[in-house]
Amino acid sequence: MTATDHFISEFTRLGRESAAAGPAWLRLAREAAVERFRELGFPTLDDEEWKYTNVAPIARTPFRIGNGFAVRGLTVEELQRVTFGEMDCTHLVFLNGRFAPELSRLRPVPDGVRIMSLAAALVEEPDRLEPHLSRHAQFEDHAFVALNTAFIQDGAFVYLPRRKVLEEPIHLIFVSAPNGSPRVSHPRNLIVAEAGSQAAVVESYVSLGEAAYFTNAVTEVVAGDGAVVDHCKLQRESEQAYHVATLQAHLSRSAHFASHSVSLGGALVRNDVNIVLDAEGVDCVLNGLYLAQGSQHIDNHTFIDHARPHGSSREFYKGVLSGRSHGVFNGKIRVRKDAQKTDAKQTNKNLLLSEEALVDTKPQLEIFADDVRCTHGATIGQLDEDALFYLRSRGLAREDARSLLIHAFASDLISRIPVVPVRTGLECLLMTRLPVGIEHREGI
Amino acid sequence: MLEIKNLRAKVGDREILKGISLTVKTGEVHAIMGPNGSGKSTLAQVLAGRDTYEVTGGEATYQGKDLLEMAPEERARQGLFMAFQYPVEIPGVSTMYLLRAGLNAARKQQGLEELDAMDFLSLVKEQAKLVEMDESLMNRSVNEGFSGGEKKRNEIFQMAVLQPKLAILDETDSGLDIDALRIVANGVNRLRGPDRAIIVVTHYQRLLNYIVPDRVHVLYEGRIVKSGGKELALELEDKGYSWIEEKLARA
Ligand SMILES: Nc1ncnc2c1ncn2[C@@H]1O[C@H](COP(=O)(O)OP(=O)(O)OP(=O)(O)O)[C@@H](O)[C@H]1O
Ligand SMILES: [Mg+2]
Numbered sequence: 031m032t033a034t035d036h037f038i039s040e041f042t043r044l045g046r047e048s049a050a051a052g053p054a055w056l057r058l059a060r061e062a063a064v065e066r067f068r069e070l071g072f073p074t075l076d077d078e079e080w081k082y083t084n085v086a087p088i089a090r091t092p093f094r095i096g097n098g099f100a101v102r103g104l105t106v107e108e109l110q111r112v113t114f115g116e117m118d119c120t121h122l123v124f125l126n127g128r129f130a131p132e133l134s135r136l137r138p139v140p141d142g143v144r145i146m147s148l149a150a151a152l153v154e155e156p157d158r159l160e161p162h163l164s165r166h167a168q169f170e171d172h173a174f175v176a177l178n179t180a181f182i183q184d185g186a187f188v189y190l191p192r193r194k195v196l197e198e199p200i201h202l203i204f205v206s207a208p209n210g211s212p213r214v215s216h217p218r219n220l221i222v223a224e225a226g227s228q229a230a231v232v233e234s235y236v237s238l239g240e241a242a243y244f245t246n247a248v249t250e251v252v253a254g255d256g257a258v259v260d261h262c263k264l265q266r267e268s269e270q271a272y273h274v275a276t277l278q279a280h281l282s283r284s285a286h287f288a289s290h291s292v293s294l295g296g297a298l299v300r301n302d303v304n305i306v307l308d309a310e311g312v313d314c315v316l317n318g319l320y321l322a323q324g325s326q327h328i329d330n331h332t333f334i335d336h337a338r339p340h341g342s343s344r345e346f347y348k349g350v351l352s353g354r355s356h357g358v359f360n361g362k363i364r365v366r367k368d369a370q371k372t373d374a375k376q377t378n379k380n381l382l383l384s385e386e387a388l389v390d391t392k393p394q395l396e397i398f399a400d401d402v403r404c405t406h407g408a409t410i411g412q413l414d415e416d417a418l419f420y421l422r423s424r425g426l427a428r429e430d431a432r433s434l435l436i437h438a439f440a441s442d443l444i445s446r447i448p449v450v451p452v453r454t455g456l457e458c459l460l461m462t463r464l465p466v467g468i469e470h471r472e473g474i
Numbered sequence: 475m476l477e478i479k480n481l482r483a484k485v486g487d488r489e490i491l492k493g494i495s496l497t498v499k500t501g502e503v504h505a506i507m508g509p510n511g512s513g514k515s516t517l518a519q520v521l522a523g524r525d526t527y528e529v530t531g532g533e534a535t536y537q538g539k540d541l542l543e544m545a546p547e548e549r550a551r552q553g554l555f556m557a558f559q560y561p562v563e564i565p566g567v568s569t570m571y572l573l574r575a576g577l578n579a580a581r582k583q584q585g586l587e588e589l590d591a592m593d594f595l596s597l598v599k600e601q602a603k604l605v606e607m608d609e610s611l612m613n614r615s616v617n618e619g620f621s622g623g624e625k626k627r628n629e630i631f632q633m634a635v636l637q638p639k640l641a642i643l644d645e646t647d648s649g650l651d652i653d654a655l656r657i658v659a660n661g662v663n664r665l666r667g668p669d670r671a672i673i674v675v676t677h678y679q680r681l682l683n684y685i686v687p688d689r690v691h692v693l694y695e696g697r698i699v700k701s702g703g704k705e706l707a708l709e710l711e712d713k714g715y716s717w718i719e720e721k722l723a724r725a
Contacts, residue, residue, distance in 0.1 A: 415526075420562040420616070423522050424632065425550035425576035434575075438566025438615075 033089035034071045038064060041180050044095060053156045056182065059164045063179035070173040079171075082358045082390045083300055083329040088272050093214035093244045095127075095181070104207065104238070109133060112236040112266075114455025116201035120145060123203045126243075127215025128184050130205075137198065144189035145200055148218055151187040158189055163220055166250045167278040172302070174274045178216045178248040185218035185247075190227035192254070199230040199260075199449045206267065208241030217247040221261075225254035225282070230449055231261050237268035237295070247275040253285040255309070260288045260448050266459070267295040269324060276302040283309035290447050292456060293320040293328050294463070300329040307334070307341040307369075318347035319443040321463055322355035322387075329358035336369040336399075345376040348443050350436060351387035361406070362394040369399050376406040381413065381439050433464035475500045475640055475671040476521075476541075481532035483520050490516045492696035493532065498640070503662075503672045505682055505707060508693035509715045514675045515559050517693070518644045522556040523549050536640065551580040553639030557629035557646045559675075564616040569628060572616055573598065573635050580636070601634040605661050622649045630661040641665060642673045647681040659684030679711040692718055 041064050052060075072089040073080035104125065110117055122145070123133035129147035136145060144155065151159055169176035186202045204217055221231055235245060245267065253259045265273055273296040281287050293299050305314050320328045334343045349357040359378045380389045393406040413435050421431035440460055447453040476498040483491040490513045498504050508514050520527050521534065523546030534541040536554065544552070564572075578588040589597065602609055607627055617625050626646050633641055646658050662672060662685050674685060682690075682704065690706040691698045694715070699722060700706065710717070 414562075414564075416562045417564045419524055419546060420558065420564065421567070421572065422546040423550055423556055423558075424572055424636070425547050425579040426572070427547050427579070428545065430575065431547075434567055434571075435564070438564070442566055 034068060036092050037177060038068055040095060044181070052152050052182075053160070055160055056152065056163070060180050060182060063164075063169050063176045066169055067173055067176035067180055070171075070176060072173055079331065079360075082356070083298070083327065085274075085298070085300075087298060088244055088274070091212050091242070091244070093212050095214060104130075104133065104205070106133060108238065109203070109205065112205070112238065113201075113203060113234060114458075115451035116203060116232065116234065118451075119198050119201055121201035121203055122147065122186050123205060124184065124186075124215075124217060125205050126207060126209070126213055127204070127217055139196065140194045142191035143194055143196065144187060146187050148185040148187045148220065149183060155187075155189075158222070159187065159220065162222055162250060162252050163218075164250075166252065166280045166306075167248050167276055167304075172276065174246055174300075175248055175276050178218060178246050178276075181216040182218045183216070185220070187219070188221045188229065188231060190223045190229055190257075192224045193226040194224075195227065196229040199232050199452075202231065202233045204233065204235045204245065204247070205238060206236075206243050206245060206271065207238040208243065212242050212244070214244040214246060217245065219247070219249040221249065221251045221259065223251075223253045223257040223259050226256045227254070228258040229260075231259070232264070232449055232452055233262070234264045235267050235273065235295075237271055240268050240270050242270040242272070242297070244272040245275070247273075249275070249277045251277070251279040251287065253279065253281045253287055255283045256285060257282070258286045260290070262290040262447060262449055262452055263292065263301075264452065264456070265291075265293040265295055265299060265301070269295060269297055269326060271296045273299045275300070276304065279305045279314075281305065281307055281309065281312045281314065284311040284313075285309070286313045288315040288448070289317070291316075291318040291330070292444075292447075293318075293322075293330070294459065296326060296328065298327045301331065303330070303332045305332075305334045305343070306337060307343070308337050310338050311340045312338070313342045314344070316343070316345040316347075317443055317446050319440060320347070320349045320357055321440065321460075322349070322351045322353075322357055323463070324353045324355060326353075326355045327358075328355070329360075331358075331360045333362045334364070334374065336363070336365040336372045336374060338368060339370045339372070341369060342373040343375070345374075346443065347378045348440065349378075349380040349389060350383065350440055351380065351389055352383035354384075354386040356387075357389040359389070359391040359408070360394065361392070362396070363404065363406070364396045365399050365402050365404065367398045370401045372399060372402040372404070374402070374404045378408040379439075380408075380410045381436065382410060383413070383436070429465045436464055437461070475502075475537060477535045479533050481517075481520070481534060482530045483516060483527045484530055485527055489530070490527070490696055491520065494693075494696070494698055496691065496698060498671045498673060500671055501668045502688045503666065503674065503685060505687040505690045506673060506675045506693055507677065507690065507707065507710055512693045513696045514693050515644050518556055518559075518642045518673075518675060521642060522546060522554065547579065550576065550636075551583040553580070555633050555636055555638030555641045557626075557633060557641070557643040559644040559648070561617050561625040561629055563618045563620075565618050567616050568614060569612045569616050569632070570598065573612075573632060577636060598635055602631060604664065605631045605634055606657050607631045623651070623654050626650060627654060627657065630658050633665065634661055637665070639669070640671050640673070642675070644675045645677065646674070647676050647678060655681060656684065679707045682707045694718055694722070
C-alpha cells in the first residue's frame with residue numbers, strides 16, 4: 031500500500047460515518063478533493079514548491095484520524111500551562127481536531143456575530159458557509175490542502191456582519207494529545223469579515239506530551255470592503271510533531287489584513303500563506319518569525335498576489351536557526367498587469383547560530399505591471415562579532431551578550447504583534463530559547 | 475596600574491604590534507599619538523581583549539594581574555574601559571540596558587549590591603547631564619542612527635557611568651566640534667584622580683590643551699619610537715610625523 035492509499039482508505043473508512051452527514055455541496059467538494067489528492071500524491075523534492083522540504087516522514091507514517099474524546103478529562107489548568115492568557119478571552123479549544131465545548135468559553139458578542147465550531151456551523155448555518163468554504167484555498171496544486179478538504183469536519187467558524195467590531199481577540203487553541211497510534215487532525219477554519227467589520231483571531235497549536243502526530247490545517251479568511259482583520263498564528267508544538275498549514279486570505283477593496291506567524295515547535299513544519307489582493311487599495315502585512323533548534327525543519331512559503339491597483343504589501347520574516355536545524359523562506363510576490371501603483375516590500379533576515387544550521391531563502395518577484403514599487407532583500411548572517419565584543423567590553427558575559435543580540439533580533443518581530451497577551455507570552459517564551467535567560471526588563 | 479612589556483600582536487600573518495613596552499602608573503594620563511595605521515587602535519583593542527588580534531609575545535599586567543589571560547568582560551568588570559574609535563551600532567539593545575547590565579556585573583564581582591532601578595536611573599541622569607547627553611539617546615538602541623559626534627559622546631557617557639579605573643580613549647576627540655571636544659575633555663578630567671589612570675589615543679594636540687598629559691608616546695609601525703612630556707605633542711604638531719621618520723632613518 032502506498033502512502034497515498036493509506037490516507038484514501040482512511041477517507042473511505044470515515045466517509046461512511048461522517049462525510050454523508052454534511053450538506054451536498056460539501057460532499058462534492060470532499061469527493062473532488064480526495065480525487066485530486068489521489069492524482070497529486072505527496073509532493074517530493076522534485077516539486078519546485080517543495081524543493082527544500084522532504085515530507086516523506088509524513089507520507090510514510092500511517093496516521094489515523096484523531097479522536098478528541100479519547101483525551102477527555104483534560105483540565106483547564108493543564109491547558110493553561112500551554113497557553114498565554116488566552117483563557118481569559120473568548121476561546122475555542124479543539125482536541126485532536128475536534129471542538130471541546132467543555133474547555134471553551136464564549137464571551138458575549140455583538141448581534142449577529144458567530145463564533146462557533148465548524149461542525150456546528152455545518153448543521154446550523156450551512157448557507158453562510160457555502161459561498162466561502164473551500165472556495166478560496168485551492169487544492170488543485172496542493173496535496174495537503176486537498177487532503178484537508180477531503181477531511182473537513184471541524185475547526186472554527188467566525189462570522190462578522192457588516193461594521194461589527196470585536197474589541198477582544200478570538201483565540202482558537204488546537205491541542206494535540208497523544209492517544210495510542212500516530213494521529214492526524216485536519217483543522218479547517220473559516221473567518222468571514224463583512225464590509226467594515228474588524229476582528230483579531232489567534233490560532234495556537236500546542237502539544238500535550240511528546241508523541242509524533244500530524245496537524246494539517248487550512249484557514250480561509252475573507253475580508254470584505256474596508257474590513258480589518260489581524261490574524262496571528264503560533265505554532266509551538268512538540269519537536270516530534272509534523273505541521274503543515276495553509277492560510278488563505280481573500281481581500282476586498284480597502285481591506286486591511288495582517289498575518290503574524292510565529293513558528294517555534296515541530297519536527298517538520300510547512301506554512302503556506304497566500305494572500306490575494308483582489309480589489310483596489312488593499313493593504314496587507316505579513317510578519318513571520320521562526321526559531322528552529324536541534325533538527326527542526328521550518329519552511330515558510332508566502333505568496334502575495336497583487337491583482338488590482340493601489341495595493342500595498344509589507345512582508346517581514348526573520349529566522350533564528352541553531353543546532354542542525356533547517357529554515358526555508360520562499361516569498362513569491364506577483365504583480366499582475368492590472369495592478370498598477372502596487373507598493374510591495376519584502377524582507378527576510380536569518381541569523382545562524384551554529385555551523386550546521388542551514389537556511390534556504392528565495393524571493394520570487396513576478397512583475398507584469400510597469401508602474402510599481404517593489405523591493406526585496408534577504409540576508410543570512412551570524413551574530414555580529416563587533417557587537418558581541420562591544421557588549422562584553424562593557425562587562426556582559428559572552429553568553430549574556432549572545433542572548434541579548436538574539437533577543438534583539440527576534441523581539442523586533444514579536445513587538446509588532448497586536449494582541450497583548452500573545453506578545454508578552456511570546457516574549458517570555460523567547461527568553462527560554464536563548465543561550466542563557468536574560469532578565470526581562472523594560473526597555474532592552 | 476598597567477605594565478606592558480614587549481607586547482606583540484598579529485592579525486593573520488601580519489604583525490601589527492612589534493614589541494610595545496609602556497608603564498602607566500595610577501594617577502597618570504598618557505597620550506599615544508602616531509600616524510594612521512601605526513597600531514594605536516590595535517593596542518587599545520588588544521588591551522580590551524579583542525580576540526581578532528593574536529598576541530604572539532610579551533605581557534601586560536593590570537593591577538598586578540595578567541591582563542591577557544582575562545576575558546573582555548572580566549577586564550571591564552575589573553575597571554578597564556575602552557572608548558571605541560568606531561562605536562558599534564546595536565539595534566534592539568538600549569544604552570540604558572547595556573549600562574545597567576554592565577554596571578551590575580561589575581558591582582556583583584566586587585561583592586556590592588546591584589543597583590536598583592531608581593538608584594541606577596538617578597546615577598545615569600546625573601552623568602548624562604554632566605556630559606550634556608540628551609536623555610532620549612540613552613533610551614534608544616546603542617548608537618543606532620547616532621551622528622558621529624553623538625556616538626563619541628555616548629562613549630564618554632558610558633565611561634562616566636561605569637567609572638573605570640583605567641580608561642583607554644581611542645580617538646574620542648576625532649570629528650568633534652569645539653563644544654563637543656570640551657565636553658569630552660571635561661568628562662575625562664572629572665574621571666582623573668589619584669587612583670585612576672587614563673590613556674588617550676589622539677592625532678591632535680588640541681585635545682591635549684584640555685587634558686594635559688603626564689607622558690606622550692609616539693607609536694610608529696607597531697613600536698613606541700619616542701616618549702616624552704607634554705611638549706612632545708606640541709613638537710609633533712609643529713613638525714609632523716615626517717620629523718620622526720627622518721630621525722628614525724638617520725638612526
Ligand atoms: N582586523 C584587522 N585585520 C586586518 N588588518 C588590520 C586589522 N586591524 C588593524 N589592521 C591593520 O593594522 C594596522 C594598524 O591598524 P590600527 O587600526 O591599529 O591603526 P591606527 O594607528 O589606529 O590608525 P588610525 O589612526 O587610522 O586609527 C593597519 O595597517 C590596519 O590596516
Ligand atoms: Mg585607530
